[in-house]
Amino acid sequence: MIKRRKAKLAEAELDITSFMNLMIVLVPVLLLSLVFAQIRVLNIQLPPLSEQQLQQEQQQPQQLELEIRPDRLRLNYPAGEPLRVFELTDQGALDFAGLSLYLQDLKLTFQQKSIEKQDITILAPDQLDYQTLVTAMDTVRSFKAVVAAQVVDAELFPQISLGELPTDEVTE
Numbered sequence: 001m002i003k004r005r006k007a008k009l010a011e012a013e014l015d016i017t018s019f020m021n022l023m024i025v026l027v028p029v030l031l032l033s034l035v036f037a038q039i040r041v042l043n044i045q046l047p048p049l050s051e052q053q054l055q056q057e058q059q060q061p062q063q064l065e066l067e068i069r070p071d072r073l074r075l076n077y078p079a080g081e082p083l084r085v086f087e088l089t090d091q092g093a094l095d096f097a098g099l100s101l102y103l104q105d106l107k108l109t110f111q112q113k114s115i116e117k118q119d120i121t122i123l124a125p126d127q128l129d130y131q132t133l134v135t136a137m138d139t140v141r142s143f144k145a146v147v148a149a150q151v152v153d154a155e156l157f158p159q160i161s162l163g164e165l166p167t168d169e170v171t172e
Contacts, residue, residue: 042134042137042160043160044137044160044161044162045119045159045160045161045162046161046162062077062078062079063077063078063079063119063121064076064077064079064117064119064120064121064157065077065079065080065120065121065122065123066099066120066121066122066123066136066140067123067124067165068094068122068123068124068125068128068132068133068136068165069125069165070125071087071088072085072086072087072088072094073085073086073094073095073096073099073136074086075099075102075103077106079121083106084102086098086099086102094132096135096136096139099139099140100139100143100156103139103140103143103156103157104143104156107156107157117157118157118158118159119157119159119160119161120140120157120159120160120161121160121161121162121163122136122137122140122160122161122162122163123163123164123165123166124136124162124163124164124165125164125165126164137160140156140157140160141155141156141157141158141160142154142155142156142158143156
């Protein structure tokens with residue numbers, strides 16, 4: 001009788017082929033979907049309308065602007081009056097590193113004068129490529145700083161408005 005029970009237990013096989021096929025397909029699909037699930041949101045504000053702009057200029061008379069041109073970056077403060085122009089670097093790229101350093105100094109100057117400035121308007125031409133616009137937005141929003149032996153993002157001007165560079169001023 002003992003021999004019969006052992007024989008029955010030895011005959012039973014577990015067929016996991018279909019489960020292994022499922023895992024072979026499911027694991028790569030799940031790993032690939034993780035990459036696409038990372039969505040970043042950039043909060044921007046539209047520039048104010050002309051009548052509203054007049055009312056806001058009375059409340060906030062000085063607006064910080066960054067003009068992006070194919071051959072240079074121009075920082076205006078107050079709006080329309082050039083504060084600093086950043087020419088192309090030696091590699092022929094826009095000088096976002098120089099802009100970041102200057103904005104850090106400008107933010108410190110504003111804090112010393114008790115000016116609470118959180119907003120900036122980026123004026124760009126229609127044909128500007130997407131990567132340049134995102135790089136400009138990242139540059140004016142924050143910069144890397146070392147705090148307590150850790151690298152953190154320090155805030156510059158997080159409230160970003162986008163506007164179109166006037167067509168008569170676009171130089172190509």
